[in-house]
Amino acid sequence: MAKKNPTKGFPAPPKVEELMTGTTVFNIPFPHDLKTLKKMSPLVIKHPYSVEYIHSYGQDSPFFAGLANKKLLGTKCKKCDTTYATPRLACTTCGRETEWVELPQEGRVHTFTTCYFGSEEFLKETPFHLVLVEFDGVNTLLLARLIGPEGPADIRIGMKVRARFRRNSQLKPTDVYFVPAG
Ligand SMILES: [Zn+2]
Numbered sequence: 001m002a003k004k005n006p007t008k009g010f011p012a013p014p015k016v017e018e019l020m021t022g023t024t025v026f027n028i029p030f031p032h033d034l035k036t037l038k039k040m041s042p043l044v045i046k047h048p049y050s051v052e053y054i055h056s057y058g059q060d061s062p063f064f065a066g067l068a069n070k071k072l073l074g075t076k077c078k079k080c081d082t083t084y085a086t087p088r089l090a091c092t093t094c095g096r097e098t099e100w101v102e103l104p105q106e107g108r109v110h111t112f113t114t115c116y117f118g119s120e121e122f123l124k125e126t127p128f129h130l131v132l133v134e135f136d137g138v139n140t141l142l143l144a145r146l147i148g149p150e151g152p153a154d155i156r157i158g159m160k161v162r163a164r165f166r167r168n169s170q171l172k173p174t175d176v177y178f179v180p181a182g
Helices: 034-039 058-068
Strands: 073-077 098-102 106-115 128-134 142-146 160-165 176-180
Touching: 058 073, 106 142
Parallel strands: 142 176
Antiparallel strands: 073 098, 106 128, 106 160, 128 142, 160 176
16 A cells, blocks of 8 residues: 655745854764763753843832932931932831931941842852941941952941942942942
């Protein structure tokens, strides 16, 4: 009995066009015995990956506008006067709405850490120091980079630090960093 040819009388199916981008591989070993495939080493490929990410700062926008204008902004509760170095639009003590206030640009190291590893964005800058800065009259701390001291032995709890701002704002929290004051 002759086999039926399902494509007989029809044009050949189109082929997907070959691409000249992405990973190009040649001669990947492949066994005759499929049972050995479970012992195969994982294939690892590399390719560029990027996304455009549109992110709204929403009610935090004034904080970033402040950084771009070399001002450090926090918020202050209209009712109980609790002042936040990392701005919050509602008071976590009493729940009332807060208002924007300018923070002092000098403070003290409350605590610090030196990072020898970091996320992809910061990895190339390691090691770097992070400090929690305390300000007079402000109830919460601000996390920022401390630039200047070479190693952790050069940083002291309570040492005075001063805010500095990137000349070209990136509209990111890293627009502000601290240096030893005086
Ligand atoms: Zn309050």
